[in-house]
Amino acid sequence: MRGSRFFSAAALNGKPIPPRQWLVDGLIPSGTVTLFGGDGGTGKSLLALQLACSVALGRSWLGKATAGGCALYISAEDDEDELHRRIADICQSEDIAPAELDRLTLRSxxxxxALLAVQMQGKGMLTPTELFHELDRKLKADAPALLVLDTLADLFPGDENNRAQARQFVGMLRGLAIRHGCAVVMLAHPSLSGLNSGSGTSGSTGWNNxxxxxxxLERIKDEGYEPDTDARVLRTMKANYGPTGGEIALRWQAGVFVAQQQEQGLDRVSASAKAERVFLKLLDALTAQGRYVSASPGPTYAPAQFASHPEAEGCTKRALKGAMDKLFGRDEIIVATHGTGVKARSHIARKGAA
Known part of the structure; x- marks a missing residue:
């Protein structure tokens, strides 16, 4: 018989409020599961291994402080030789010897x-495997701050589109995180729809929920074109305990990912102002030529048209899209129409000039 522990909220009166525990401040919480997605070949396994090394060394990861402690990295994709090569690159970038990673445990x-659970015949429910119990015992013995699981496709036995199975599997991993007071980072590939939409979701919404x-983690592409094959961006897609929408620009160099300096303060304001200025400049120029541009994705989509223009001054489609949204928000530009009847079409125009 299941025995639940109920308690009165009044019992909390006078008790100190427990602080939120983070593995990586504001990015990866402790005591729960973080889903780390990325298409095959983007480098998520390497970046997660860099995280494990940073935690084991008590150093920052991508410029953000880590809690520090033991780390356990489980890879179902890379063999021991590949892990050795990656560790060597990380050690070189950190200017350390592998002997200094004594708090990092690897398992290929x-x-x-590599299944952590199997389906109960005829019921569709999941039951833990001996590997799961072995992992549970290892976590109890080592008390790590971080557990990395690479990847979902190798560890999960069910249907990734089955919401109930997704929630049960995450619940099993969250049980490990709670019992052992660690952060669990589970790597996963996005579904085709998640890849095409840029959301990075995989299978059922049960995983994200x-x-x-x-x-x-994704490559930086513009209309399918990848101008810099070494560039990546790490995005915060969901954060129950912190802000979403954060981005960290990365570059692959000498076998590891390195965070790139972000525009801050006045630099960011200046870049935003530049994009708005260029947007209005090109809108005026193309309108004077009788070439209309649209606010909706398509052949005449303004951010795409302007980004490819010789007078774009280096502004990207992303930056010009942001400029367009801000200009609409301030009512400096509007959607107007040209043509009549069935030939009527919408276009962007300066307010008062339509």
Whole structure:
């Protein structure tokens, strides 16, 4: 018989409020599950291994402080030789010897049965495997601050589109996080729809809804074109305990990812103002030529048209999209129409000039 522990809210009176525990301040909470997504080949396994090394060394990760402590990295994708090569690159970038990573434990499951659960025949429910129980015992013995699981497709036995199974599996991992007071970071590939939309979601919405935070690593592309194959961006897609929408620009160099300096304060304001100025300049120029641009994605989409213009001054489509949204928000530009009847079309115009 299940025995639940009920308590009165009044019992909290006078008790000190427990502070929120973070593995990575404001990014990865402790005591719960973070889903870390990214398409194959983007480098999420390497970035997660860098996280594990940073925690083991008590150093910052991508410029953000970590809690520090033991770390356990489970890989079902990379064999021991590949892990060795990656550790060597990380050690070189951190200017350390592998002997200094004594708080990092690795386990390669490449080529082995890596399932942490199996489906109960005829019921569709999940039951833990012996590997799951072995992992539970290891966490109890080592008390790590971080557990990395790479990847969902190798560890999960069910249907990723099955919401009930997704929630149960995340619940099993969250149980590990709560019992052992660690952060669990589970790597996953996005579904085709998640990849195309840029949301980075995988399978059922149950995955996104069940985890407390979700990160997504992606390449930087513009209309399918990737101008810099070494550039990546890490986005905060969900954060129950902090702000969403954060981005960290990364660059792959010498075998590791390095955070790039972000525009701050006046620099960011200046870049935003530049994008707005360029948007209005090109809007005026194209309108004078009788070339109308649209606010909706398509052949005449203004941010895309302007970004490819010789007078774009280096502004990207993303920056010009942000400028367009701000100009609409301030009512400096409007959607007007040209043509009549069935030939009527909408276009962007300066307010008062339509």
């Amino acid at each position: 499951l490449a080529g082995e049965d 069940s985890v407390r935070s979700r990160l997504y």
